[in-house]
Every structure is written in C-alpha cells, then in structure tokens.
Amino acid sequence: MPGQETEPKRDVPVFVQTAIEVMPEDTWEQVGEDEARMAYEMTLRNELSGGTPVVREFEAEYRKYIGTDFCLTTCNGSAALYSAYFGMGVGPGDELICPSYTWICTIGPALLLGAKPVFCEVDPRTLMMDPADVEKRITDKTAAIVPVHLWGNVCDMDPIMEIGRKHGIPVIEDCSHAHGAEYKGKKVGSIGDVGAFSLQGSKPVSSGEGGALVTDNEECFNRACLVGQANRWGLDLPGDRYEELQPLGLGMKLRSHPLGIGIALVQLRKLDDLNASRAAFIQEVEEGLSDIECLDPLYVYPGAVRAGFYAFPLIYHPEKCGGLSTDEFRQRCEQAGLKCGDGWYPLLHLLPLFANGFDVFTRGRGPLGKGYPGYKAGDLPVTEEVRERLVFPPVLSKPKPGAAEAYIEAFGRAAAG
Numbered sequence: 001m002p003g004q005e006t007e008p009k010r011d012v013p014v015f016v017q018t019a020i021e022v023m024p025e026d027t028w029e030q031v032g033e034d035e036a037r038m039a040y041e042m043t044l045r046n047e048l049s050g051g052t053p054v055v056r057e058f059e060a061e062y063r064k065y066i067g068t069d070f071c072l073t074t075c076n077g078s079a080a081l082y083s084a085y086f087g088m089g090v091g092p093g094d095e096l097i098c099p100s101y102t103w104i105c106t107i108g109p110a111l112l113l114g115a116k117p118v119f120c121e122v123d124p125r126t127l128m129m130d131p132a133d134v135e136k137r138i139t140d141k142t143a144a145i146v147p148v149h150l151w152g153n154v155c156d157m158d159p160i161m162e163i164g165r166k167h168g169i170p171v172i173e174d175c176s177h178a179h180g181a182e183y184k185g186k187k188v189g190s191i192g193d194v195g196a197f198s199l200q201g202s203k204p205v206s207s208g209e210g211g212a213l214v215t216d217n218e219e220c221f222n223r224a225c226l227v228g229q230a231n232r233w234g235l236d237l238p239g240d241r242y243e244e245l246q247p248l249g250l251g252m253k254l255r256s257h258p259l260g261i262g263i264a265l266v267q268l269r270k271l272d273d274l275n276a277s278r279a280a281f282i283q284e285v286e287e288g289l290s291d292i293e294c295l296d297p298l299y300v301y302p303g304a305v306r307a308g309f310y311a312f313p314l315i316y317h318p319e320k321c322g323g324l325s326t327d328e329f330r331q332r333c334e335q336a337g338l339k340c341g342d343g344w345y346p347l348l349h350l351l352p353l354f355a356n357g358f359d360v361f362t363r364g365r366g367p368l369g370k371g372y373p374g375y376k377a378g379d380l381p382v383t384e385e386v387r388e389r390l391v392f393p394p395v396l397s398k399p400k401p402g403a404a405e406a407y408i409e410a411f412g413r414a415a416a417g
C-alpha cells in the first residue's frame, strides 16, 4: 500500500472465523488484500460516515441476495434485532417467544424495549425452536415469535409461519449464524416478517462489527430507519408517512460504519464459495459418522439448506458409548488429536438475569421486575438435556486434503476408547 513502510503484521491470527483456535488444516483467509484495498480506497474517498455509496451498494446487493424489498445496515447484529423489534412495534408489556439455547443478543435488545422473553424448547434433533412448544406458550401478550437459525441450521419455518399467521403474531428471524441458508427455495431472513443478521468479525459475511436487517414490510423498514439512523445521508424512506420526522428520526444512531460495510461487501461476493466449501467439508465428516453410532449429525428439515455454518455441533449419545459422559468423550477426542468445544452458549433461562429477574428500568419497572416469575433448572427439560450432549469440532472453511478423514478417524478412536 502506498506510503506504508512495514509489511502488514501477520503474527496475529487473522483467521477468527468459527475456529476454536487458528486451525493449521485450514487455508481460507478470512480477510485479505481485497478487503484491505476496499477500506483503503474508501478512506481516500472520505467514505467514512453515513449512507455512503458503498453502504447503499451493500444494502442493494444484500436485499437482492436475500430476496427482500429492503435492507438496512446497522452497527451490529444486536442493533439489527433492536431495529427489527422496534420496526414490528414490540414495546412495553409484550412477550416474545424465543429459544433459550441461543446467544443472549437474540433477545437482550427486546428487554430494552420493555418486552419479556418467553423461552421455548428446541427440537433435540436440530437445536431449532420446537413449533409445537411455541404454540403452547402463546398468550394475548405475545408480540413476536423469534426463530433462530442457530449454527447455520434452519428452523422448520412452515409450521412456525403457520402459527404466526393463525394467531396474528409476526415472525422475526435471527439469521446471525446462517448467511445464505435456505428453506424451501427462500433464503432465511426473507421468510418471516423481518430478518436480522450479525456481520460481526467471526461471521461468514463480516464488517468487523455490523448488522443488517432485511424485510418486505415497508412499515417495519420505515420504523427501523426512524429508531437508529438519525441524520443518515442517502437514506430514502419509501412513502411519505414519516417524512416530517426525517432525517432525524427519533434522534438515535445505530448506523453501520461504512468501512466495515465495504469489507462486508467484498465478503458477500465470496459467500457462496465459502458456503460451498464449508458444506462439502461438513458433509464429508457427517457421512463418515455413519459408522460411529454414538455421534449424530444435526437433522436438517426437508427443504432446508444449511449455510453460514457458524459452528458444527454433533449430538452425542452416551448410552451408545458405554455410558461415557460427554466431557469424557470430548477428552478422548482431544487425546485422538481433535479438540472439540462444548455447548458454547449458556442456556438463557438459567442465567441469573432471566432466572432471577432484574430491575431493568429501576423502581420495579421493566419486563423482568415486579411480578416476574423467573426460571429454574428443569423448566426446559428437552433443551437442558440436549445442551449437555453437544460436541463441537472446529469448522474448517477450506481444509487441506485429508482433514475430514482425520476428524472421522479421531471420532472413531474416541468412540472405541
């Protein structure tokens, strides 16, 4: 790069994508010259704030890729979810149904709007929200159903949408792990009323820190613009309903950083290659598990195509491995040369915040204050049980030859003891 005296530092791991640690078997470079050039050129053009041409280009490309009418970038995925909730009119006293097994930022933003999470069970074969259990938890306060396409697997969207439509409740998809995943020919994010993506540094499309909201719902898009895009240059609201409030909106900024979005634009153009390469690797490992009785790949619903692959969970069955605990099985994997993670995310209903409640707005106000019943162990038995049986080998994005065989061999040795 002109004017640069030293080579870019390469002694720090630049490959942070999903790997538990930097994996020597992987050859995918998460960020490289293309991303650096984009940021460099944008800086020279002073494209550093607001809805710059590159931000608008990303939004146009992303909405086309996902298949929605609108896309809005935000400063992170949490802000995209906050904007989506606000966009759909979530507010004080509302309830939102979401799985307990997800990252806290799925539902944290709703707390700040005064809404209360109601945690539902997952299907233990898929780790996706269980539609039958969702329906049981609907009340007259339910303001949204929030399916999470966790780890890149895809929720069973037909029954979820049917429940939402039947009860007149919007569906808000958290797609933070599943960029490019599909359900019956539609990309996730385009199936519910609105979808939210994280573009954080370890995501398959990354802006370092960033997020994106996608929707066909004009009102939702307009409200999302009002709540977080104060004075954004180049933001055209469709329709004139809120014209008198623009461009200042509600005076709050959750806007994306253009340099990050420039990097994400480069990455978006590589997404299909990344997904194809990860999918091939994961398929090869999963096929190799057919001889290893105690490990099951995640079940994928008919018509679903996984993508993103933020992580690679396998379901362990101790009774098929002489009663060996999951921890002991993971230790055996490590001894066989394959370090695997555990369930990674804490169950939300057992965190002190949601188990005991918290005075969010002080003086007993807020969704987890006075009268909040809380949760305890045993309240979501299916989720609690399966969370303990997860084994996460590292995702490899572009593995060296032989990597999948090495995984299978390590699992085989662990299972055989």
Ligand SMILES: Cc1ncc(COP(=O)(O)O)c(C=O)c1O
Binding pocket: 076, 077, 078, 079, 102, 103, 105, 106, 148, 174, 176, 177, 197, 198, 199, 200, 209, 210, 211
């Ligand atoms: C499932 C899920 N939802 C939401 C988020 C929030 O995204 P961000 O970290 O970009 O705010 C994340 C982040 O990892 C996530 O994993």
